[in-house]
Amino acid sequence: MKRSTKLFCFLLCICLPLFTSCATTTITDTWKDKTYQGKAQNMVVIMVARTQHLRNMFEGRFVAELRARGNNATQSNKIVTFEELTDKELVKSKIKSTDADTVLIARLVDSKRIETYEPGHIKGIPIAYSYWGTYYAIVSVDYGYTDDIQVAYVETNLYDVKTEKLIWSARSKTERSGGEQHLINTFINRIVKKLSSDKIIK
Template structure:
């Protein structure tokens, strides 16, 4: 699956307002009969040219996976911060460096696409056909109640949508074991993004039968 080297640029602007992030998995695939039971040491690489974002995402995933009892190696600890295959490094070098960490699984995270969605938010007022208020019974009562609200100007609201892809590979064979595509709406900061992203990806892995859920998860 195609991946991109730039991703989650919104996470550069790290604000600290508390806000829940809407992340949902839109599509996933699992190799037939594959499970994650044999993967105990995961190599994580967030494919990004932005060092603070890469560090934050890999560290956040490391902390979560270690809480699940897995050993984790981060690409930031193995390759130089500005490392790229564009520098001429070949498959043998990259794979051998990863395998030398003892990793048996490779988890990649990449941004496929980023969009700005513009939504028109109308003026005040709402319609509920199931309700009948007293002011419906007379024209003036109805008109004078609704007109101020419905005459209020609307406005356009922009929100960012990030389309992410998460892949799990076997570190020995390099074979794709599991993949998922997800959408994240308007993350306020990197910490809020990670909470929603990790929860959604973990739940999808359980749903796909890749991992067995632990008690309380």
């Protein structure tokens, strides 16, 4: 086997876990107020997060996705500081002082880390050399690897700002082997699509 071919096989075995790493979001339960008419015109997005950085990342990405679909939306961190989020009445007062008609609140209900192991495989590949027709068994090694899967359970609620009534609610489970950014993106894409299919947004 040529050296370049050996190198390619070796790199493929090492990099395979990176290429197959992915995230999936499953919506386990949804509810919508059947009396609610029309679509949300101007939404404030709140992420109840453990850090300011995580809150900013989530709200910024969520608002960007809503705007990309032609919806008006604002990050709550433009209205309420991280420290003020613990004061429910202050948060309501500040949001009501804007022209927002709905507020979406996402909060992490639970999270887990699950360690998984993907076993490796060893197989022989018959290769013919020259016209003598002699075959050699070239051993191909697919190395096993251990992966940590992060599972996040999130509750997402949408309220009418004026009446404070619940309009729409969803519970979801997101699985991701990797960083928070990809987990957040996958979750947001799924939730926004569901909001759209339920006729809440464009």
